[in-house]
Amino acid sequence: MKAVYIEQHGGPQALTYGDRPDPEVTPGEVLLRVRASALNHLDLNLREGRSYRGTLPRIMGCDIAGEIAAISPDAKTDLQVGDRVILNNRVTCGVCYACRMGWDQNCASTKRLGVDLDGGHAEFLTAPAVNAHKIPDAMPMTEAAALPIALHTAWHCLVTQAQIRPWDDVLIQAAGSGVGSMGIQIAKMMAARVITTAGSQWKLDKAQELGADELINYRETPEFSQRVKELTDGKGVDLIFDCVGADVWEQNLNSLKAGGRLVITGVTSGARAEVDLSLLQSKPLHLMGSGGRSNRTFADMMKVVNHGSLHGIVGKVFPLDGVAEAHQAMDDRDFFGKLVIES
Numbered sequence: 001m002k003a004v005y006i007e008q009h010g011g012p013q014a015l016t017y018g019d020r021p022d023p024e025v026t027p028g029e030v031l032l033r034v035r036a037s038a039l040n041h042l043d044l045n046l047r048e049g050r051s052y053r054g055t056l057p058r059i060m061g062c063d064i065a066g067e068i069a070a071i072s073p074d075a076k077t078d079l080q081v082g083d084r085v086i087l088n089n090r091v092t093c094g095v096c097y098a099c100r101m102g103w104d105q106n107c108a109s110t111k112r113l114g115v116d117l118d119g120g121h122a123e124f125l126t127a128p129a130v131n132a133h134k135i136p137d138a139m140p141m142t143e144a145a146a147l148p149i150a151l152h153t154a155w156h157c158l159v160t161q162a163q164i165r166p167w168d169d170v171l172i173q174a175a176g177s178g179v180g181s182m183g184i185q186i187a188k189m190m191a192a193r194v195i196t197t198a199g200s201q202w203k204l205d206k207a208q209e210l211g212a213d214e215l216i217n218y219r220e221t222p223e224f225s226q227r228v229k230e231l232t233d234g235k236g237v238d239l240i241f242d243c244v245g246a247d248v249w250e251q252n253l254n255s256l257k258a259g260g261r262l263v264i265t266g267v268t269s270g271a272r273a274e275v276d277l278s279l280l281q282s283k284p285l286h287l288m289g290s291g292g293r294s295n296r297t298f299a300d301m302m303k304v305v306n307h308g309s310l311h312g313i314v315g316k317v318f319p320l321d322g323v324a325e326a327h328q329a330m331d332d333r334d335f336f337g338k339l340v341i342e343s
């Protein structure tokens with residue numbers, strides 16, 4: 001089958017479009033005819049060997065949508081051949097203490113499709129049947145591929161960790177990012193008020209289409225906490241959802257009201273920042289990290305997707321032999337939502 005894989009770490013030239021052996025289902029698995037897969041920042045780190053150094057060669061692609069092509073006879077599943085699904089890319093062991101207690105987000109044996117296991121930039125892929133979740137009949141595969149990691153991350157941070165409430169003023173950083181665009185949708189679905197940031201007007205216009213109430217161009221207003229205060233009667237926001245990190249850390253802390261919550265899921269601009277500890281004393285803040293995401297919250301989220309309330313946001317679509325170009329586009333950041341590969 002055709003696939004995109006790396007045999008060694010490096011720049012976009014390390015990505016090879018070529019032939020890999022057809023995968024075969026092992027016990028408990030389904031075989032997926034992949035139709036679309038999406039990119040994440042994680043892919044650039046994996047390709048370059050910055051954060052992850054597993055065995056190679058590795059087929060890349062962590063966000064995966066397709067049709068069930070075969071099911072292992074012993075797989076306990078209600079899925080049928082032909083069902084249209086997306087995959088939760090976190091493969092947990094199911095037998096350790098954490099898994100048996102329903103805390104599979106803490107499974108020490110977690111492996112990720114597209115990182116520790118072969119991923120979705122391919123024509124076929126095998127995965128545990130339990131990781132496959134049906135999508136709405138009318139949802140295009142490219143849209144479905146944009147969902148899993150970005151939506152699950154935003155869901156986990158806003159719903160599970162920060163427990164978003166309808167009366168919250170919420171600041172969502174990087175409206176154009178995968179998690180930012182999903183965060184806006186979730187926050188609006190929960191009836192919260194959304195203030196969001198982006199570096200260009202066209203991205204802010206898109207954010208407004210998704211329902212964002214207030215828009216801040218961070219290039220024109222780098223001291224955005226002033227504007228946040230103006231928009232919240234001088235108080236600051238109840239909740240911040242951030243995937244940017246160091247560049248916005250200080251402004252984030254200044255944007256929170258007393259008792260506010262900050263949940264961080266990414267540090268694309270850097271991971272080192274200073275903290276004025278006296279701030280925690282004067283304004284009792286709740287600073288949270290994203291951490292692992294559970295199978296249960298993935299299922300909760302898919303229920304809402306199948307009700308039609310949440311949608312994948314596709315920034316641009318590339319063919320399977322265009323993954324290197326897509327990696328370059330990811331680095332350039334001139335898109336809104338997710339970059340998707342068609343198989």
Ligand SMILES: [Zn+2]
Pocket residue numbers: 092093094095096097098099104107108109110
């Ligand atoms: Zn486990």
